[in-house]
Amino acid sequence: MLRLINCQNATLLLDQQPDRALPWGPRASLWLHLRYCPYCNRYAKQTVLIAEWARAAATSRAHSDATLPEAAKERMRARLVEAGA
């Protein structure tokens, strides 16, 4: 039987979707909910975008031009030598 779900349940299912195959019942309930709820439709797109942006943001930060001070590198070298390098 098709259960009607509210926005709280629908958004939780949307966040579970990438990680687990939803059983038929919840999947059908979610489909039905998204047919009439414009807000959860937006959430569905936005939650995917947030995940994509988080990954892209970290990748772009990894290509920054930050460098370690020479003194820090020297400290690291000293620790390595001390540890037997």
Next chain:
Amino acid sequence: MTPSIPIPAQWPARYADELYRFALSRVSDANVAEELVQETFLSALDGLATFRAEASERTWLFVILRRKIIDHYRRQARATQVSLDELSEGGATEADFFNPENGHWTGPQAPASWLNADAALEQQELHDILLRCQQRLPAQQGAVFALRFVEELSAEEICQELGLSPANYWVIVHRAKLQLRRCLEKHGLGKN
């Protein structure tokens, strides 16, 4: 080509900057990033026997650093680990977004359209805002979010790393997403 033999004393000069940039892209705090690089070198030295000459030394160091980053998030999450009932402490709960009586979005929390999201903000600006929003999450949520969506561990792996039940994990991910969505909207998205 003769296989390269690692010379640990040369690692800082050769690889520290690159490893540091990667660590900094994940943890934001310069001191923590530096410490992760230091730990990476020391662990690599310890595990020198596991280094296979046909692999690249640089790739091998990055694998170790990535493990250190996951450990860092695990410590962050575990230090603040709370039971499901207490998850609300220090962060928003479902009741901040949904009407407790019927579970529908409460008026001001309902998602606005982000139709022109890409046009509304410069990419760099968007990344900066998202990072600031991530930093505002309660520590456990921030760690789980980063492990899942930046490090791309599976839900199962995260539950195992953090000793979380799946139900608990879903609540954390859902709350993190709800808060990030709201934070992004508050800081410029959805104003088309």
